[in-house]
Amino acid sequence: xxxxxxxxxxxALALLPPASAGVPPAVGDTPLPTLAPMIRKVSPAVVxxxxxxxxxxxxxxxxxxxxxxxxxxxxxxxxxxxxxxxxRSAGSGVIFDARQGYIVTNAHVVENASEITVTxxxxxxxxxxxxxxxxxxxxxxxxxxxxxxAQMPLGDSSRLEVGDFVVAIGNPFGLQHTVTSxxxxxxxRTGINPDGxxxxxxxxxxxxxxxxxxxxxxxxxxxxxxxxxxxxSTGGNVGIGFAIPVNMARSVMEQLVRYGAVRxxxxxxxxxxxxxxxxxxxxxxxxxxALVSQVVDGSPADKAGLRVGDVITSVNGQPVRxxxxxxxxxxxxxxxxxxxxxxxxxxxxxxxTAVIAAVPQx
Numbered sequence: 001x002x003x004x005x006x007x008x009x010x011x012a013l014a015l016l017p018p019a020s021a022g023v024p025p026a027v028g029d030t031p032l033p034t035l036a037p038m039i040r041k042v043s044p045a046v047v048x049x050x051x052x053x054x055x056x057x058x059x060x061x062x063x064x065x066x067x068x069x070x071x072x073x074x075x076x077x078x079x080x081x082x083x084x085x086x087x088r089s090a091g092s093g094v095i096f097d098a099r100q101g102y103i104v105t106n107a108h109v110v111e112n113a114s115e116i117t118v119t120x121x122x123x124x125x126x127x128x129x130x131x132x133x134x135x136x137x138x139x140x141x142x143x144x145x146x147x148x149x150a151q152m153p154l155g156d157s158s159r160l161e162v163g164d165f166v167v168a169i170g171n172p173f174g175l176q177h178t179v180t181s182x183x184x185x186x187x188x189r190t191g192i193n194p195d196g197x198x199x200x201x202x203x204x205x206x207x208x209x210x211x212x213x214x215x216x217x218x219x220x221x222x223x224x225x226x227x228x229x230x231x232x233s234t235g236g237n238v239g240i241g242f243a244i245p246v247n248m249a250r251s252v253m254e255q256l257v258r259y260g261a262v263r264x265x266x267x268x269x270x271x272x273x274x275x276x277x278x279x280x281x282x283x284x285x286x287x288x289x290a291l292v293s294q295v296v297d298g299s300p301a302d303k304a305g306l307r308v309g310d311v312i313t314s315v316n317g318q319p320v321r322x323x324x325x326x327x328x329x330x331x332x333x334x335x336x337x338x339x340x341x342x343x344x345x346x347x348x349x350x351x352x353t354a355v356i357a358a359v360p361q362x
Contacts (some may be wrong), residue, residue, distance in 0.1 A: 035167060038221040039179055044121045045095045045152035045223075046215050047140070048129070048171045049105050051113035052088050092170035092214030093118065093142060094223060096253060098149035104253055105143040106228050107133045108138050118144050121177055132256030136196045136264075136331070138228055139244060139252040152215060155222030157245035158318075160184055160201065168205040168227055168241070170214025180206035187242070190324045192229060193240060195332045198324065200242040201225045207241030216243040223299075225249075243283030251332045265335040265356035268299020271323035275313055282311065283347050289313040291322040304354035307345065314342035330356070 091109035096102050101117060110116060116128040126144040133140035164184045172178050173262070182205030189200040203216060216225035225243030255262045271290040279287040287351050291310040295301050306312075313321055316339060320326045333339065340356045 002341040008191070011350075027131055029252055030154060035179075035219070038217075039169070042152050042215070042221045042223075043169060043177055043346070044150035045098075046102060046121070046169045046177065047092065047093045047241045048119040048176055049093045049103075049109055049213060050088070050090045050117045050119070051110055052086065052115040053113040054086055055112055061123070068183060074296070080088045084284075087112075088111075090171060090174060090210055090228055091212040092210065092227070094213070094215045094226065095149055095151045096141075096154075096250070098151040101144045101146065101149060102131065102257065103128065103144065104226060105140050105142060106248055107135050107138045107140040108224065109213045115226055116142060117233065118142065120146075121178070122148075129301075132260045132262075134252050134256060137244065137248060137252045137262070138196060139226070139249050139256070140251050141256045152217070152223045153221065154246055154250060155218055155220070155224040157201065157224045157247045158281065160187060160218075160224060160245075162187060163306070166203055166205055166224065168203065168211060168214060168215045168218070168243075169217060170207075170211035170227060170279050170359065171207075172208035172210040174232065175208060178211075180240075182206070188325065190322075190323070192231075197248070197328050199248055199328050200228075203240040203241050203243060205241065206239075207243075211241075248328070252303065257335065262331075263335055264331050264359060265333060265337070266295035266299065266359050267330050267339070267354060268301040269306060270294035270318045271312070271326060273324070282309075282344075284344065288319070288321045289344070290320055290326040300354040304339075304341065305352070306341070306343070306352060310350075311344045312341055313344060313349075316340050 035206045091105060093105035095102040096104050110130055117130045118126045126146050128142040131141040131143050162184050166182060166184055168180045182203050184201060185204050186202035192198060192200060205338045207230050211227045214227045215223055216227055218224050223246050225246055226249045227243045229242045231240040252262055270293045272293055274287050274289045274291050276287045277306040278291055292306055292308055292310045295306055295308060312326055314320055315329045333356045335356055335358045337356045341352050341354060343350050
């Protein structure tokens, strides 16, 4: 198969004009398309994030490794226990606020890091501190002090459509400022991390180890996502990558900057996604929304008048297509925020208002 591919490639090359002819800047009066001007504009806002730290391992401890002789023999770092090991890792980040020095990356990029270095496109190395990190959304905010930072304009990820062209910029395998292109392959992907808050953009733009925390950009040069994960049996790109929508990343960043953590509230309901069977049994015209299966006594949902059997179809004017979408919306609202909830009850549309409350501390 490989030989056949090479033969085909050589045959095709024989039909090409001599290399010395070069690529013309235009065909007739039409210039050749290129992404270079946009890439030059946005690339300075994408940074390399390298980390160092210590990870503590679980499991039984060998008593021999407590002996100073054996510790020197096995060259265990001074101050580290036999159950600890040092690590180095690398990822990417995006400058959201050049004036304040705020950089958004993935929470898993800076997890357990005791030392973080940010490298700019111009080669400057800057020490960074973690402003806040939110594991459920996999978003972290770093802060650096430097002049001449460049930030990237933010797009609106809610306006994305499958088929839109996108560009991924990051530092895969240590290759700084690598650019790959593709399209939006899917939207609102869930089930990748069931314990987290998910609303992933799926893209076939190549994303590899080291791209985590980097930028997913539209052709207008606007940031529309933070690259975060891939599906792969080999660890390399197979054309299925995921990015956190910039609207979600921005919401999480604002809370991390203000509070150092995300203050998630609760509505006080249990929900199911409306399936075609549920929609048929309830007489709904379409299988969209979140079916309320339980209302907690005294919760914001209870006070707002929500009932078991209600189907929530919108929040604050935005459609809700599943219980996952509703969970994401609630998880990104602050305590005290108001929810204007559109729902269907007994086949009739209704609207209620709820105020998000703090999660009870146990």
